Amino acid sequence: MRNREALDAVIKAYDVRGVVGEDIDEAFVRDVGAAFASLLREENETTVAIGHDMRPSSPQLADAFAEGVTSQGLDVIQLGLCATDQLYFAAGTLNCAGAMFTASHNPAQYNGIKLCRKGATPVGEATGLATIKNKMVEGIAPDDVTPGTVTHRDILSDYADFLNGLVGLKESRPLVVAVDAANGMGGHTVPAVFESLPFDVRPLYFELDGTFPNHEANPLDPKNLVDLQKFVVEQGADIGLAFDGDADRCFVVDEKGAPVSPSAICALIAERYLEKFPSETIIHNLITSKTVPEIVTEHGGKPVRTRVGHSFIKAQMAEHAAVFGGEHSAHYYFQEFWNADSGMLAALHVLAALGQTDKPLSELMAQYSRYHASGEINSTVADQQASQEAILEQLADDIESVDHLDGVTVQLKGTDAWFNVRASNTEPLLRLNVEAKTEDEVTQIVDRVLGIIRA
Missing domain, CATH: 3.40.120.10 (Alpha-D-Glucose-1,6-Bisphosphate, subunit A, domain 3)
Structure with a gap:
């Protein structure tokens, strides 16, 4: 049995992540593996593919996780060194659950686990992580099952x-x-x-x-x-x-x-998919540039706006049978890749577009860069809700419309300019994104909003 408060610090909304030796060790991930396998066994699943990145701690943690999985009678396919989208490929083609050991972009002392069900369906707090946490708090009783097997498979080619x-x-x-x-x-x-x-x-x-x-x-x-x-x-x-x-x-x-804006890349890839699949749906989160829904609409597609976060994007991809989805953070999702994200597939699409024209990339991408953006600006704020209310109150005379899909998104009167302010899920931060026709407009809006947030 494990302490819930300690688990809350490591088992987060989308994945498991923490400092190796402090938050995460082999005994911990063995328990996570057993809890995940127990959940899957209740769903009549039989196999988990496990991949890991190049962090020094990853191979040992992957092996310990496999011990937890096999202790519950499920079989393991060890993929070895693996990119996250390579793990999604395995979960899709092998039709089995998956676990990827990585802390993505975090510094070296971190590690973590990204979990998915068969078909690369994500496992988040509402779709399995909360259950895994509960099982670890309650303790997983030894069960009279035959331990699963471990096989090794190289799927890179x-x-x-x-x-x-x-x-x-x-x-x-x-x-x-x-x-x-x-x-x-x-x-x-x-x-x-x-x-x-x-x-x-x-x-x-x-x-x-x-x-x-x-x-x-x-x-x-x-x-x-x-x-x-x-x-x-x-x-x-x-x-x-x-x-x-x-x-x-x-x-x-x-x-x-x-640097090329990820929103511009999103618009380019969306256009390519709409040439292949006319009138289909494209997902974009609310911080991507207005260029994205404009391009989608101009090419006969249906843009659908969603909250920030891969779990929301993937859910919307499935709900709307979207062919493609993109985020401002350079996560790109593909229906033909099990609605999962792949940086490599996005790169190939950009190369294909560039390879079909004699134009340099800067000239090719100019048509997808219609506005200027601030990028994400973070401020430490004790009362995030109060700050958002203060922004709406003090800027009321200049606001054309407001929506609350994720934080507050404000369209300003008499201009194409808009901004979004949303709270971090994990830290006492407010995140500001601004977009406008000119850099000067962006600067002016940033200064006004930050003046309220940081007052």
Whole structure:
């Protein structure tokens, strides 16, 4: 039996995550594995695929988790080194549950587990994690079951073939592609996926090293893109790709070394899918640029706006039978990839679009960048609700409309400008995002709203 308060700190809304040796150790993940398997056994499931990233602690934790799973009579397929979207591929093609050991973009001392059911259906707080937590608090009684078996399977080449089968790239013009794997799992998957493609790949930090000796594997933070930006220009590359630690997110840099907005990438990929699947639905979260629903509508598709967070996106993908979905954080979701996210598949779509034109990437992407954005600005706030109410009260004369889908989203009068303020689920933070036609407008709105938040 385990303490609920301690579990609350580690078993979060979407995954399990904490500091190795303090929050997470082999005994802990063995119990998580047993609780997950107990839940699956009640649902008549029989198998769990387990993958892990390159963090020093990951192989041992994956093995301990497997012991917990097999103790409940379920079988384990050990995939070994694996990107998160590679684990989703296994859960989809093998039609079994999955567990991925990674802490994504977090620093080296962290690790965690992303869980899914067969078909890569996510396991979140409302869809299994709360039950797992309850089972760990109550204690899982020994059961008279025959222990499950453990087999090992390498699916990397199958994963590469599957992705390449979804995006036609062999007829692309030759491209020089700079890739920063950040010593993460992109260094494992990129060589396999790109092996048969007409690209000259220039690798940066491909050595698998979970201590992240060069920079953090978090390309959402601009400082972690600096090396790739310089590298693209030095190499004369046509495009730069930056993957996070578990390679489920991909950020793009153009030939000039300038970052490309994930919203612009979302709009580009949405347009490609609507050419293939006319009139279908595209999901976007409420912080993506207005460009995304505009492009979707202009190309005959149906845009559906959702809250921030992969569990909401994936639920909406399934509910609306959407062909594609995107987030401002560079998570991209694909119906033909079991509604799961894949940074690699998103990268292939961008390369396909670039490979079909003689334009440089900066020129290609200009049509998908209609507005200026602030990026996410965080403020430490004790009373988040009171701050949001103060913003609405003090800006009332300038507000055209407000919605409360996720925090407050405000459309300002007489302009295309809007902003969203929402509370963090895990920290005493308010997150501000602003978009407007010009940089000056963005700056003015940011200054006004932050003046209220930080007063």
